[in-house]
Amino acid sequence: MTPQPTDPDGAVVLDGVRKTYGRTEAVAGVTLTVARGEFFGLLGPNGAGKTTLVEIMEGQRKADAGSVTVLGHHPWPRDTALLPRIGVQTQSSAFFVRLTAREHLTTVAALYRVGSEAAEKALALVGLTDHGDVRVDDLSGGQRQRLAIASALVHEPELIFLDEPTAALDPQARRDLWKVLRDLKGAGRTIVYTTHHLDEAEALCDRVAILVGGAVRALDSPGRLIAASSGTTRLLVPADRLTPEQGAALPGVLRATADGDMTVLETEDSGPVLAAVDAQGGLHGVQTRTPSLEDVYLALTGEASPAPAPAES
Numbered sequence: 594m595t596p597q598p599t600d601p602d603g604a605v606v607l608d609g610v611r612k613t614y615g616r617t618e619a620v621a622g623v624t625l626t627v628a629r630g631e632f633f634g635l636l637g638p639n640g641a642g643k644t645t646l647v648e649i650m651e652g653q654r655k656a657d658a659g660s661v662t663v664l665g666h667h668p669w670p671r672d673t674a675l676l677p678r679i680g681v682q683t684q685s686s687a688f689f690v691r692l693t694a695r696e697h698l699t700t701v702a703a704l705y706r707v708g709s710e711a712a713e714k715a716l717a718l719v720g721l722t723d724h725g726d727v728r729v730d731d732l733s734g735g736q737r738q739r740l741a742i743a744s745a746l747v748h749e750p751e752l753i754f755l756d757e758p759t760a761a762l763d764p765q766a767r768r769d770l771w772k773v774l775r776d777l778k779g780a781g782r783t784i785v786y787t788t789h790h791l792d793e794a795e796a797l798c799d800r801v802a803i804l805v806g807g808a809v810r811a812l813d814s815p816g817r818l819i820a821a822s823s824g825t826t827r828l829l830v831p832a833d834r835l836t837p838e839q840g841a842a843l844p845g846v847l848r849a850t851a852d853g854d855m856t857v858l859e860t861e862d863s864g865p866v867l868a869a870v871d872a873q874g875g876l877h878g879v880q881t882r883t884p885s886l887e888d889v890y891l892a893l894t895g896e897a898s899p900a901p902a903p904a905e906s
């Protein structure tokens with residue numbers, strides 16, 4: 594795809610960034626800009642280069658080639674002026690495990706030279722106030738995940754890197770975190786978000802970059818990516834009312850298949866197909882599935898999105 598023009602005022606500006614490990618080209622010439630205040634998603638299958646790219650942005654890794662600017666600074670070699678302005682949550686966040694959640698956050702706050710009230714605020718933000726006196730060791734996986742996010746936010750950074758922050762959360766905790774993330778965006782923070790949950794990227798991100806083999810395969814808002822895709826609408830009709838053979842014969846149906854006790858009709862123009870289904874046996878129990886970011890992702894990556902980690906709270 595055509596590289597996006599770089600905006601020197603962006604929160605993150607990458608131009609021709611490359612990184613190779615031995616013979617593996619993990620990042621193969623990435624040019625993109627994350628605007629200030631933007632909620633930016635990084636998507637892609639396992640091994641696509643997301644983590645490497647984020648590590649380069651965070652200043653944990655040196656790019657082999659290209660230029661990297663974060664909040665107007667070059668993150669490599671480590672720039673101590675930049676560190677208090679960014680927040681990093683990773684999949685394997687380090688904790689002071691013998692401390693309570695509150696003590697842990699107060700310690701992290703002190704490292705950033707902010708007061709304990711900041712720790713209390715971060716605890717509340719991720720819904721852990723009631724668990725503040727529980728030792729980190731005794732928190733559930735989901736609670737530790739939230740503590741990792743609080744640790745990344747405690748010093749109120751301008752730019753926040755979140756790596757699959759909802760991976761171990763149950764559906765309610767996940768939705769609660771969406772609200773926290775939307776509030777952060779509302780407060781003007783920039784968020785770089787890596788996720789395998791495509792529904793989440795669709796709901797939260799202003800724009801997403803889909804990485805495949807270390808290169809940006811698509812970059813736009815979820816809505817525009819979906820609109821530009823050749824995605825078809827799927828109509829699910831109870832099979833006892835319409836067989837795949839009958840469905841395939843309806844005008845406007847591109848493909849008709851069986852899926853359990855439903856017949857799935859694919860179409861680019863659902864109106865006439867719905868009318869025909871209605872005429873055959875009514876619309877009761879008929880479901881419509883419009884194209885989603887997941888369909889765009891699957892078409893671009895040619896594979897199923899990895900199954901999210903099992904939820905625990």
Ligand SMILES: Nc1ncnc2c1ncn2[C@@H]1O[C@H](COP(=O)(O)OP(=O)(O)OP(=O)(O)O)[C@@H](O)[C@H]1O
Pocket residue numbers: 614617618619637638639640641642643644645646
């Ligand atoms: N430290 C390393 N040494 C050697 N190879 C590495 C290293 N880190 C990553 N790689 C390789 O680089 C490629 C990109 O890996 P990376 O972890 O950046 O991808 P990813 O998109 O984050 O994957 P995942 O979704 O599984 O986290 C992969 O082929 C991976 O095996």
